[in-house]
Amino acid sequence: MTLRLHEVHKSYGGVEVLHGVTLDGAPGEVLAIVGANGAGKSTLIKILSGAVPMSSGTLTWDGVELAVSSPHDAHAHGIRTVHQELSLVPELTVTENLLMGNFPRRFGLIDWPAAHRRAGQLLQEAGFGVIDPRTRAGRLTVARQQMVEIAKALVSEPSVLVLDEPSAVLAGADLDALFALIRRLQSRGVLVVYVSHRLAEVLELATRIVVVKDGRVVATTTPDATDEGSLIRLMAGRTLDRIYPERRPAPGEPLLTVDGLGRTGEFDGVSFTLRAGEIVGLFGLVGSGRTELAACVFGAARPTAGAAFRSPAEAIRAGVAMVTEDRAGSGLVLGMTVRDNIGLTTWRSTARGPLIDRQRQRTDAAAMIQDLAIAPQGCATMPVVHLSGGNQQKVVLAKWLLTDPRVLILDEPTRGVDMATRVDIYRMIDGLARDGLAVLLISSDLTEVLGATDRVLVMRQGRLTGELPSEGTTEEQVLERAIAA
Amino acid sequence: SDDAAGKKDGYTIGVANFLLSGPYFSGMDAAIAAQAKTKGNVKIVSTDAGGDAAKLAANVEDLLSKNVDAIIISGGPLESAPAALNAIKAAKKPVVLVDRKFSTGEYTSWIGPDNEAIGKQDGEFLAAKVKGKVAIIKGGPADNSIGLARTNGLKSVLGTKSDITLVEASDFGNWGSDGGLTVMEGLLAKHPDLVAVFCENDAMCLGAQRAIASAGKTAQIVLAGVDGQAEALKAILDGTNYVVTGLNSPNVIGKLALDRTVEVLGGAKVEKDTVVPSPQITKDNASQYL
Amino acid sequence: MTTLAVRVRGRDVTVEAAFTLLIAALIIVAATTSESFLTATNLTNLLKQMVTTGLLAFGMLVVILTGGIDLSVGSVVAFSGIVTAGLVADLPIPLAMLVGVASGIAFGAVNGVLVARFELAPFVVTLAALTTIRGLAFVYSEVPIAPADPGFLTLGSAMVGPIPLITLIMLAVFGIGGVFLARTPPGRSIIAIGGNAETVRLAGIDVRRHIVLAYTISGLCAGLAGIILTSRVGIAQPSVGVAFELDAIAACVIGGASLSGGRGSAKGAFGGVLVLVLINNLLNLYGVQSFWQQVLKGLIIIAVILVQRTRRPRSEAKGRA
Amino acid sequence: MTTLAVRVRGRDVTVEAAFTLLIAALIIVAATTSESFLTATNLTNLLKQMVTTGLLAFGMLVVILTGGIDLSVGSVVAFSGIVTAGLVADLPIPLAMLVGVASGIAFGAVNGVLVARFELAPFVVTLAALTTIRGLAFVYSEVPIAPADPGFLTLGSAMVGPIPLITLIMLAVFGIGGVFLARTPPGRSIIAIGGNAETVRLAGIDVRRHIVLAYTISGLCAGLAGIILTSRVGIAQPSVGVAFELDAIAACVIGGASLSGGRGSAKGAFGGVLVLVLINNLLNLYGVQSFWQQVLKGLIIIAVILVQRTRRPRSEAKGRA
């Protein structure tokens, strides 16, 4: 009994991005797929789920060819997928998002009470019982939306569950719940296909690991036979001597001071100072209020207590930049080219007379594409929507670096970014800090938050509950302050 | 008793306009109101259906809700408006039609022009004046039967003349000067040898006149219209190539209509259909209509 | 979490309450300032006058929920009406009416296929349909057709107790339509498509078929409105129905529908229809001069959606069409 | 991978080439099948007849790029025209014309503020504006106004060599406007806002001000179109301009603009105007009867956007308005 993709090729508009991928998986396996940003993981998964057609190749189950030309076909074969990009219908309730197409009915009509019950049950079973099924999906935090996405895939007892970076937006207990869920499914004989950039996770969960590079399978291995370093080497084609840079020297003058900032219902009495040359981590569980705090500091939302910038424009003029956590929603203009997206923050400040300085835009964008290794090559004039998720994230970063910020707020900047690129980003942040910038790094990744920063602020239910030096602090010490007593 | 009370306090008369957004129709509305003022004891309530037959029926219903004593329907859309007329009949109110006569349906009285006669009149004038190709610019479907009558009148005269060829513009001028201009531009491109143009109303002719002037053909082409719109009268009086129109005066008709309605309300026996004469207006007599 | 959910529901209730209040206020103002308003005649008029806009608004709502728009409804009203009136000469009246409604369904389906299958912009597809179908109505008959058979007027004039039959028909459409949208899988799918079509597709639901269904429903409603209108006026005009789509769209938006899809309700759209009909009726009863009526109507619509907006949570009020 | 970029760019070029080809084909068909087409009179007509739609289409494009729509342009044309004609009696002609254009700017700004500041749906705001402004035009003067001063006609009839002055004005609007959209920060910002307003806001750009700017530009274009049309016809009518917005929108979409914002170009919109004007001209030259013209016009528009679509990368063709 195996599911087998054989010699799969895929072209987008004449450009081949998968060059004959072959892989297989058996019930009860957790098959991890790893690879750099743009390697083709999501494309592979979209093919498996019927979201996009393959250009050539076959999909077989137990040697029998399956025709999956639509998501509907895939569902019929028991293949359920959680895609990389969140895609709930924000206006509808959690129940409706979960049961879409599978409503319990009475006399031909949808039985809403039964539907809510069923949805609640489903969330409970998945380990996400904290979510109220009657809430509108758009009001959930990104993490909870992700949980709903995962629960959605469980509606009809899948035999194959495909997860494309499900953990990217999860942390703490939520992450544990996800792992527990995967193990339960595995023991029930479900084949789990798992894509992630978090290699520690992959090594912990997977029964087998497939490494994809530039649209080809370059290695198949098992957790016992490999480690993070060799996986990165396979993915990136280069060795990384260390992941996190050396600690920085003692910080300089204060650049940004937040005093008693609050916003009703979201966070309260937050004070901290960012100094030149330091990287400060901000850790917290889902819904602890970090994103709202950052938005208020940056002037994108109005605080109800304390003073902050009155508009993003003011913040930018003062030398503050902010990379938001939701890149499709507030980080990018997806239909515009990479160059225009990068130029968004600077086309006014660098204009020559009334006109945009196109030469400057071109060279700036080219430099950023080069510095951040944004792939594919020649992407400057491509609509950013055609880039892989990780590369899109880099475009957001590039846009902000061009404003020459003195304070940089990064909300989950490495979400969905591959290991090699992460290392590049850490190096870059480190370089910026050494040049005198102050960096606030909001992250749900404990390792990252301790590894890449000088000190860590911990937030719990809208309040700062601790400030710890990164050096010598354990993950447990941080979690202790983040989790409600 | 109703009647007696009505006489004492005066009357309220509802005016249901089919379409106010044309100078002819708004002129009619104004003329009715002005004439009512001279009576002293007549109040006017006016509505506009914006060219929509259903809205006209609704407006008539609204007027009946307000318990008006009589209704004047101006520029009615149709050969008949059964629902509106039925509602008025059910309310036992008199209804006076102006401008458009319904071929069926019960109404108290009608006052309006003879559109076919106006067309004939223009035709006769042109027949005496020109030989060659004569173009017709039609208004459009919104008011089909009026325009149709005018054009048919013209054709009945010119169609039989061997020295005259008629060409009809394929698209409508939509009763406005801008439409007349565009249609005329098209005609000029296709028929450089025109000698005259007939438009189903003056507004279109005024636009057509501009197009002819721009094409430098003022000396070659004369224009004939219908209505007696002020700008057209002026152009005729000034001796331009706008040579003739037929008077279809909203002032005259509106005044008569109000008088007629008051007579009916007073219990008088009145003439059922009254055709208001439409004198031909040329350079010779234009000054007396301005 | 529970608090939040309650708050959300609580707020929705507030919006609806505010809207109901607005309509109630309009009615109270009308009743106290115009002695004609509460007369039986006027109330019957109101009931009749809301039928066309009401039917079109429901069909429009379904299309708007998918994130589309149907500009062709006015032309479909004209076509369905004139064809029905024309066929009465040869066919039994019910059959002729059925053909009228069927023509609406057919036009709607064509619009839907062009939008769903060929992925053309709904605005332009239905704009082209507006032009073409209007042309076809005139091609069928340039002149108005008044069927001689008095039975033709029955539909438009019959009363069921104090309520006009056609009003009941419209109410039935809203009732059944409301249940369709709120409680059937295709209805929910249509709403979800407007929220995020790709999500719906990935959920294994046939998005195209549902979009075609939505436009077909709009065509059906317009076809029905066409025969009802004709029967009410007693004569079919090929030129009827110009700009009807605008009132229908306005009713939906006044009723809280979002033109980018995914948000809106039958109840809301019905409220929107009431508001529009009341405004027209009031302006007429007050005897406001026609052109000032237009000026005021626009201003009142702005005022109404401003009131609507201040009651809506800010985050949902996007500055987009 | 370089191939991809080149191909993508190559594809854009292909779309444009196909569109240019389409227009060329229309012209060739016209020239070979109608002997009147290539006459000086007809070509001059074409140049004049594209001016109003052209001006409105450019303004509309700017609004559409933000993801909005401006239905009020036809009414603004009427208002600007009638006010200008009315003021000529008291003011020097250029000043009167300035007031006309200024009225368009003012209406546009009000639309923009309602959309941007109060976050109301553009469709309904500008629909209400359509009604109100039309009413105001009639309130200003129910009857047409023909200024006695022959100087009033100069703007509409002056020729610069073989080209009408008004055509040059329109071309200038497209030229300057094209540069504005492609090469100035506010122009690019307007396009970006249509793509994702929140991203633009967070980039420190004042989204509201840019939306107001977009509607103001549309108002300006409509005001300009109003005085040009009046000067061309020689007489101002309060009833002029009904449904002008539809042609303007159609031109933008035929030219590749997306009604959900963020995509479209001045070049494309100009092509769309050409297509529409050529279709009208051809149908007239062939002497197609008016109702059939309507039928065909709708079908041709569908055909054109179908051709357009097959040339567009599939992923961009969304089934949404």
Ligand SMILES: Nc1ncnc2c1ncn2[C@@H]1O[C@H](COP(=O)(O)OP(=O)(O)OP(=O)(O)O)[C@@H](O)[C@H]1O
């Ligand atoms: N719709 C599309 N059109 C054109 N190219 C595309 C499209 N979608 C993906 N690509 C390209 O295909 C390649 C593989 O993308 P894919 O999303 O599968 O990468 P990935 O391995 O999932 O990366 P990430 O880790 O960043 O999510 C990339 O070069 C990407 O630019």
Ligand SMILES: Nc1ncnc2c1ncn2[C@@H]1O[C@H](COP(=O)(O)OP(=O)(O)OP(=O)(O)O)[C@@H](O)[C@H]1O
């Ligand atoms: N769906 C929701 N349910 C409950 N509370 C919510 C919800 N959405 C937002 N909140 C409130 O907003 C606050 C901030 O949420 P936000 O998503 O900004 O936090 P965060 O720490 O950035 O979490 P994330 O890890 O998702 O980025 C929460 O503390 C919570 O009170």
Ligand SMILES: [Mg+2]
């Ligand atoms: Mg991916």
Ligand SMILES: [Mg+2]
């Ligand atoms: Mg967050």
